[in-house]
Amino acid sequence: MQIQQLSAQYRLAQLREQMQQHAIDAYLIPSADPHMSEYLPEHWQSRSWLSGFTGSVGTLVVTATEAGLWVDGRYWVQAAQQLAGSGIVLQKQTPDPRTSYVTWLSQHLPEGAHIAMDGEVTSLQLFEQLHTTLGANYRLSTDLDLIDRIWMDRPVLPCAALYALPEQVITQSRQEKIAAIREQMTQKQCQYHFISALDDIAWILNLRGADVEFNPVFLAHLYLDDDQTVILFIDEAKLSSQIKASLIRDGLQIMPYTATKEVLSQLKAGTLLIDAAKMSIAHVQACPAQIKRKIDLNPSSLFKAQKTPIEIEQMRQTMVKDGVALAHFFAWLEQALAEQQPITELTIDERLSQFRQQQSGFLGLSFATIAGFNQNGALPHYRATNSSFAQIQGQGLLLIDSGGQYQTGTTDITRVVPIGSPTPAQCRDYTLVLKAHIALAQTVFPEGIAAPLLDSICRKELWQA
Missing domain, CATH: 3.40.350.10 (Creatinase/prolidase N-terminal domain)
Structure with a gap:
C-alpha cells in the first residue's frame, strides 16, 4: 500500500x-x-x-x-x-x-x-x-x-513582502477607492464594512503580495466605518517602512492579522455590510448581538469589475505581451517537432514559462500550466508531474491551458495543437466542441436567466452526436 x-x-x-x-x-x-x-x-x-x-x-x-x-x-x-x-x-x-x-x-x-x-x-x-x-x-x-x-507539522502562515503597484499602472488612489466604498455604505445605510476577500483588499490598497501561489495577493482583512476609521489587519512583518508610512499617511491603522474578532466584538449598535460568501461565520459570531447585518456583494468587487478606459488598454497591452510569448513558444514547438527533439508535457510547461518571463512586467504564472497530450488532455485540471507525464510524440492532440500574471493584467489562454495527424474521431470531437462554443457565443438571452439553460444550448451539438 x-x-x-x-x-x-x-x-x-x-x-x-x-x-x-x-x-x-x-x-x-x-x-x-x-x-x-x-x-x-x-x-x-x-x-x-x-x-x-x-x-x-x-x-x-x-x-x-x-x-x-x-x-x-x-x-x-x-x-x-x-x-x-x-x-x-x-x-x-x-x-x-x-x-x-x-x-x-x-x-x-x-x-x-x-x-x-x-x-x-x-x-x-x-x-x-x-x-x-x-x-x-x-x-x-x-x-x-x-x-x-x-497536524503536528502544519505549515506556518506565509509572510511574503508586499509591494506597491507602479504609479503608471494605478488609475485610482486608495483614498478614492475607499471614498467610493463609503458612498455605497451610505446608500445602503451601513455604518460598518468588513472585507476578507484578498483580491478586493489588494485592489483597494493598490498593493500586491505573494502569500498565495499564482495569485499576487496577501493575507489580510480590512475594516471600514462610515466616518474616518480604516483598519488593515495584517502581519506587520510583510510591510516595508515605505509602504507602512504610505498607509498611515492615507489614514489607515495597522493592526495584527489575528486582531479582527477583538475589533468586531467592540462594535456599537449599527449595521455591518458583509458579503456572506466571503466572510467566515467565526467573524460574524464575534460581532455583538445588537449589530444588524446587511448581506450584499462587497462594493469593491463591483468596482473592481468595472474597468476604466486606461485599465482596458492595459489589458490589451497584457494580451499583446502574452501573445508574443505564445508566438515564440509555437515557433519553438514547430521547430522542435520538425527536428524530432524529445518533448514531454513538462517541457511544454518549462518553455511557456521561459518565454513569458522574457516579457516586461511579468510577475509569474496565473495558475499551474495544463499541458495534456491525448488522453491526459481529457482530464480537467490535469497537471503533469515529475513522476507522471507523457511524451509528445506520434499522432494526437496537445491541450495547452496556461496564463500569466503581469503588472497590467492576467491572462488565461487555452489552445489545442495537432501533433502529426489527428484521427478522424479526434477531428469530429474537436469540431463538435467548436460548434458548442459558437452556439453559446451567438446566444442572446434575458438578464438573470438560469445558467443551466445556457448550458443546454451549448451542449446541443454534443447531445445530437
Whole structure:
C-alpha cells in the first residue's frame, strides 16, 4: 500500500479520536481559508493533507465509521486515483441536490447528531445553508479546529513582502477607492464594512503580495466605518517602512492579522455590510448581538469589475505581451517537432514559462500550466508531474491551458495543437466542441436567466452526436 494511503488512514484515525473526545458525530472539512479563497496557502490545505486529494475544490465529511469526499465531474478521475486505499469514498457531486453531502448527512446521521466544522474557514453563506437544511434536526458547532490538533507539522502562515503597484499602472488612489466604498455604505445605510476577500483588499490598497501561489495577493482583512476609521489587519512583518508610512499617511491603522474578532466584538449598535460568501461565520459570531447585518456583494468587487478606459488598454497591452510569448513558444514547438527533439508535457510547461518571463512586467504564472497530450488532455485540471507525464510524440492532440500574471493584467489562454495527424474521431470531437462554443457565443438571452439553460444550448451539438 502506498505511503499516501497509509497516511490518510492514520490521519483519519487521529481525527476520529478527536471527534470521539468532543462527542462529534460528523466533521466537515471544506476547501477554504478565512478569506474563502479558491487557491489556499498550505496552512489551510487541510482537506488535501487529510485525504491525499490535491484538486482545488472538494468537501470532506468524516463520521465515526465513514468518510466521503464530494467533488464535481472535473475531478472524478483524479479523486478516484488519489483516494484509492485511503478509506475515503469518492462521492460524485452533480447539480442534483440528492448528490450533495448535506443530503448524505441527513440520510446517515440520526436526529440530534452533532455536526462540527471550523468556523474560521466556513463562510456565513455555507453555514446558513447548513442551518436551514439541517439545523432543526441536528446540532451544529463552529468552534473546533480539530485539524490543528492532529497536524503536528502544519505549515506556518506565509509572510511574503508586499509591494506597491507602479504609479503608471494605478488609475485610482486608495483614498478614492475607499471614498467610493463609503458612498455605497451610505446608500445602503451601513455604518460598518468588513472585507476578507484578498483580491478586493489588494485592489483597494493598490498593493500586491505573494502569500498565495499564482495569485499576487496577501493575507489580510480590512475594516471600514462610515466616518474616518480604516483598519488593515495584517502581519506587520510583510510591510516595508515605505509602504507602512504610505498607509498611515492615507489614514489607515495597522493592526495584527489575528486582531479582527477583538475589533468586531467592540462594535456599537449599527449595521455591518458583509458579503456572506466571503466572510467566515467565526467573524460574524464575534460581532455583538445588537449589530444588524446587511448581506450584499462587497462594493469593491463591483468596482473592481468595472474597468476604466486606461485599465482596458492595459489589458490589451497584457494580451499583446502574452501573445508574443505564445508566438515564440509555437515557433519553438514547430521547430522542435520538425527536428524530432524529445518533448514531454513538462517541457511544454518549462518553455511557456521561459518565454513569458522574457516579457516586461511579468510577475509569474496565473495558475499551474495544463499541458495534456491525448488522453491526459481529457482530464480537467490535469497537471503533469515529475513522476507522471507523457511524451509528445506520434499522432494526437496537445491541450495547452496556461496564463500569466503581469503588472497590467492576467491572462488565461487555452489552445489545442495537432501533433502529426489527428484521427478522424479526434477531428469530429474537436469540431463538435467548436460548434458548442459558437452556439453559446451567438446566444442572446434575458438578464438573470438560469445558467443551466445556457448550458443546454451549448451542449446541443454534443447531445445530437
